[in-house]
Amino acid sequence: MTAWGLSTEGGTRARDLAVLSDQQRVVLRCLARGLADHEIARVLALSQRQVASVVADILRALGLRDRMAAVVFAHETGMIRLPVPNGLAG
Template sequence: MNAWGLSTEGGTRADGLAVLTDHQRAVLRCLARGLADHEIARVLAVTQRQVGVVVGEILRALDLRDRMAAVVYAHEIGMIRLPVPYAPV
C-alpha cells in the first residue's frame, strides 16, 4: 500500500512516466497541483484546447480512467511534494 491507500501492482508506478513527453509531464504536474485547464494553458503558454488534448494523451498513455486518477497517480509516485498539514497533539 502507498500513502493514498492504493496498491501498486507490478513494478513501480513511476515507470509510466517514461512513456510521457516532457510537455505531458509538465501538464500532469500542473494537474496534480490543482490547476484548471485555463490556468495550465496560461502557465505553459499553450491554448486551453491543447491542454485538453494533452490530458487525454496522458490518460491513454498511463491507462487512467479520468483526471482525478491522474492527480492521484502523480501524488502517489511523488511527482510533487505538498507540505504535511500541521496537526497539534
C-alpha cells in the same frame, strides 16, 4: 501501499512515467497542483484545446480513467509532494 492507499502495482507506477513526454509530465504536474485547463494553458502558453488534448493523451498513455486518477498517480509517483498537515507528522 502509499500514503494515498490507492496503489495496487507497487513500483510499476514510477516506470509508467517513462511513457510520458516532457510536455505531458509538465501538464501532469500542473494538473496535480490543482490548476484548471485554462490556468495550465496560460502558464505554458498553450491553448485550452491543446491542454485538453495533452490531458487526454496522458490518461490514455497511463491507462487512467479520469483526471482525478491522474492527480493521484502524480502524487503516488512523487511528482508532487504535499506538506503533511500539522498534527499528522510523527
